Structures are given as structure tokens and as C-alpha cells.
Amino acid sequence: MSDAMILAVAGKGGVGKTSISAAMVRLLSEAYPTARILAVDADPAVGLSTALGVEPRTTLDDVRKAVAAEVTERAGGGVGDILAGVRQRLADAVLRVGGCDFLAIGRPEAAGCYCAVNAYLRQVISLMIHDYDLVVVDSEAGVEQVNRRVLEKVTHLVLVTDGSRRGARVAQTVKRVADELVLYERCGVIVNRVTEADAMAFAETGDAPLLSVIGEDAGQIELDILGKSVFDLPEDAPILRGTAEALRALDIL
Ligand SMILES: Nc1ncnc2c1ncn2[C@@H]1O[C@H](COP(=O)(O)OP(=O)(O)OP(=O)(O)O)[C@@H](O)[C@H]1O
Ligand SMILES: [Mg+2]
Numbered sequence: 001m002s003d004a005m006i007l008a009v010a011g012k013g014g015v016g017k018t019s020i021s022a023a024m025v026r027l028l029s030e031a032y033p034t035a036r037i038l039a040v041d042a043d044p045a046v047g048l049s050t051a052l053g054v055e056p057r058t059t060l061d062d063v064r065k066a067v068a069a070e071v072t073e074r075a076g077g078g079v080g081d082i083l084a085g086v087r088q089r090l091a092d093a094v095l096r097v098g099g100c101d102f103l104a105i106g107r108p109e110a111a112g113c114y115c116a117v118n119a120y121l122r123q124v125i126s127l128m129i130h131d132y133d134l135v136v137v138d139s140e141a142g143v144e145q146v147n148r149r150v151l152e153k154v155t156h157l158v159l160v161t162d163g164s165r166r167g168a169r170v171a172q173t174v175k176r177v178a179d180e181l182v183l184y185e186r187c188g189v190i191v192n193r194v195t196e197a198d199a200m201a202f203a204e205t206g207d208a209p210l211l212s213v214i215g216e217d218a219g220q221i222e223l224d225i226l227g228k229s230v231f232d233l234p235e236d237a238p239i240l241r242g243t244a245e246a247l248r249a250l251d252i253l
Contacts, residue, residue, distance in 0.1 A: 004038075004129040005252065006137065008151045010178075011160035012170035013141035016192035016239075018043070019220055020160055021138035022051035022230035023243035028134055029099040031253055035133040037100035042121060042145060044107045044114055048138040052102060053229030058093040059106025064120045090124065098231055101132070114140075115148070122150045129153060142170065146177045154178075156250055157187040159208055163194040175208050190214060190246050211249040214242030 009021045025039045041048035041056075049056050067086050095102045103124075108117050129135065137154065139145045151157070157178055161167035171189055178184060188211035191199040199213035217238040223229070233240055247253040 004132040004135045005156065006125065006129060006135040006154045007156040007158060007252070008137040008139050008154040009158045009160060010139045010143075010146065010151070010171075010174045011141070012162075012164075012167045015160045015162045015167050016190075016214070017141070017160050018047035018051050018138050019230075019239055020158070020190060020192065020214075020243050020246075021048055021136055023233075023240050024136045024247065025052060025100060026098065026230045026233075027240065027244050027247060027253065028136070032134070033099060036131065038094075038128060038132045038135045039097070039100055039102045040121075040125070040135060040137045041102070041104040042137050042150065043140045044105060044117070045140070046104065046107065049102065049104055050227070051223075051230050052097050053231060054095050054097045054102050056093075056095060056102070056104040056106075058089075059104045060090075060093060060121060060124060061106035061108050061117045063089045063093050064117055087127075090128070103128075114144075118145060118148050118150050122148070122152065125150070125153055143174050143177050146174055146181055149181050151178070151182050154182050155185050156252065157182060157184045158211065158246065158250075159187065159189045160192055161189060162192055163198045172207060186250050188246065188249060190242065192242075193217075209249070211246035212242045214238055 009017045011017055029037055066089055070085055071082055093103060105117055105121055108114055145151055159171040159174055161171045188209045190211050192214045193216055196213055215238050219233050219237045220239050244253055
């Protein structure tokens with residue numbers, strides 16, 4: 001079995017990464033009902049679970065802590081035992097939603113530092129790509145997870161920005177760092193919550209191809225207010241149409 005196609009969604013805070021990741025998960029699971037799909041909420045601030053309508057009980061950080069405690073307790077245990085333990089606990093942390101699997105990184109209690117769980121996530125992605133056909137990673141805002149090589153194995157990097165200068169600059173920074181640290185095959189930009197005309201102005205300044213433009217989506221705002229999931233959006237919702245267009249531009253749909 002060949003390794004998974006791994007899509008990561010990155011960009012400035014609040015530009016629509018989570019909404020677009022959720023739309024990807026829905027579109028991919030509808031288009032490829034037999035594919036093994038994993039959705040990863042890599043943002044410690046959490047969001048993708050709500051967007052997909054799942055409530056994670058065990059997170060990757062819980063797995064990390066449990067495995068660390070186990071290794072300390074059973075000093076002298078073989079590497080094989082430890083790996084088997086990790087795999088079992090990971091399997092327990094994975095939830096089923098809308099025909100795909102879901103895993104959340106979780107929120108480490110130690111103030112400020114996500115290094116340990118980020119390092120873990122990097123290894124887990126490497127481990128899990130053998131078990132899935134498609135992986136969608138909703139990453140943390142900014143460039144940190146690219147810097148820490150968490151997204152190293154990503155094959156398709158989707159940068160999201162709104163119409164702001166800062167959004168465009170963060171997307172470009174992520175791209176520049178990813179050029180060094182991510183082994184991606186394809187990369188492109190989705191400009192979210194803007195009109196076509198505004199997006200064209202962006203396209204001329206960006207150095208990654210424009211994949212699609214998504215306008216203001218009233219249905220998406222309503223989802224948030226009512227606490228509903230992406231599966232409640234109408235099929236012709238702008239966010240679903242725009243995300244589908246981006247996936248087609250990447251030859252994934
Ligand atoms: N095209 C759109 N039209 C209307 N509202 C949108 C659109 N895209 C996203 N939103 C809304 O904007 C807000 C931020 O979106 P989202 O949470 O997806 O961004 P994010 O990049 O994941 O944010 P964070 O960096 O905080 O994780 C949400 O309330 C979402 O519903
Ligand atoms: Mg988010």
C-alpha cells in the first residue's frame with residue numbers, strides 16, 4: 001500500500017483554516033466513500049472537532065502522557081512493546097465521524113509549550129500515513145508547526161488567507177519556510193471571505209498559485225451560531241463549492 005496523500009491547511013489566525021479543513025473532510029468522504037480518511041485537529045486551540053460535530057475524549061496529548069508514564073513504569077520493556085502500546089492507544093484515541101477517522105492533538109497543560117506534543121504529532125503522522133489514503137491536517141495558525149517540521153510529510157499544502165495584507169504575508173511566510181522544511185508536491189492559496197476582484201489583486205502578489213476564491217458564506221456563519229457541523233451545510237454552500245474548486249485545482253477531486 002502506498003503512503004497517504006496528506007493535505008495541510010495553514011495560514012494566519014482566523015482566516016478560515018478550520019472551516020475549509022472541515023469542508024475538505026466532507027467533500028473527500030463524499031467523493032471517495034471507500035477511502036480511508038483521517039482528519040487531524042493539529043490546533044491546540046481546538047476547532048475541527050466542533051466543525052465536524054465530534055467530541056474527542058482522548059487526545060494525542062493524553063496518548064503521549066500515558067505512553068510516557070508507561071515507559072517510565074516498565075523500564076526495561078522492549079521497543080516492540082512500547083510501539084504496540086502506542087499503536088493501541090492511538091487507535092483508542094481515533095473517533096469515527098461521517099465515514100472518516102478523527103484525531104485531535106489536544107491542549108497540553110504545561111503553560112506555553114507545545115514542543116513535546118508537536119514532536120509527537122510529527123512522528124504520529126509518519127506512523128499513520130501507512131494506514132490511510134487521505135489525511136487532512138487543520139494546523140495551528142502561523143508558521144510554528146512548519147518550523148518544527150510537524151508538517152514535513154505533507155504532500156499538498158493549502159494556504160488560506162483573507163483579503164488582508166497580514167493574511168497574505170503569513171501565507172507567503174508559511175510557503176517560504178515550507179519550501180525548506182516540507183516535502184510537498186503541490187501548494188496553492190485559497191482566498192477566503194473576499195470578492196473575486198479583491199482576490200485577483202492578491203493573486204498578482206502571491207507566489208503560490210491561486211486555487212480558489214470563497215466569498216462571504218452566510219450559511220457558515222449560521223453554523224457557528226447554532227453550533228452545527230459542516231455536514232449540515234447545503235451542498236451548494238460557497239465554502240463547499242470553493243473548497244471543491246481548490247481540490248480540483250490540486251487534482252484531488
Ligand atoms: N467564507 C466564509 N464566510 C463566512 N464566515 C466564514 C467564512 N470562512 C470562515 N468563516 C467564519 O470565520 C470564523 C473563523 O473561521 P475558522 O475558525 O475556520 O478560521 P481559522 O483560520 O481556523 O481560525 P483559527 O486560526 O482561530 O483556528 C468562523 O466563525 C467561521 O465560521
Ligand atoms: Mg482553526
